[in-house]
Amino acid sequence: MKIQKRKIAIIMVILMIIVLWISGIIPQQIGKMTAINYIEKNYGDQGLIYVKMEYSSAHGDYFAVFKDSDGAYYNFLMHSKLLPIIVLYDPLNPPEG
Numbered sequence: 001m002k003i004q005k006r007k008i009a010i011i012m013v014i015l016m017i018i019v020l021w022i023s024g025i026i027p028q029q030i031g032k033m034t035a036i037n038y039i040e041k042n043y044g045d046q047g048l049i050y051v052k053m054e055y056s057s058a059h060g061d062y063f064a065v066f067k068d069s070d071g072a073y074y075n076f077l078m079h080s081k082l083l084p085i086i087v088l089y090d091p092l093n094p095p096e097g
Contacts, residue, residue: 021082024055024081027062027081027082027083027084028053028055028062028084030083030084030085031053031062031064031078031084031085032050032053032064034078034084034085034087035050035053035064035066035076035078035087036050036064038076038087039066039076042090042092042093043092046068046092047068047069048066048067048068048074049066049067049068050064050065050066051065051066051067051073052065053065053078055081059077060080060081061077061078061079061080061081061084061088062077062078062081062084063075063076063077063078064076064078074091074092075089075091076089076090076091077089
């Protein structure tokens, strides 16, 4: 009986994680942490402050929005929808071309 309750509890936890992941709650938090770490590593001296994380259905990716002390906003494109751990576009270091 205890084993069956444990199995049900494990299944419920797994289902909850799957629902939170597919709904975008977990990927959004992963993207937020990734973006904040990226900013601290590359632009820690510029005083950028995290504002919000938005999903763009047009791009299929997340945008991490940061604000500087002058009030300018910077949108960093975070790839991909389910695991946004790659900064695809950095407005402070745009690609040349």
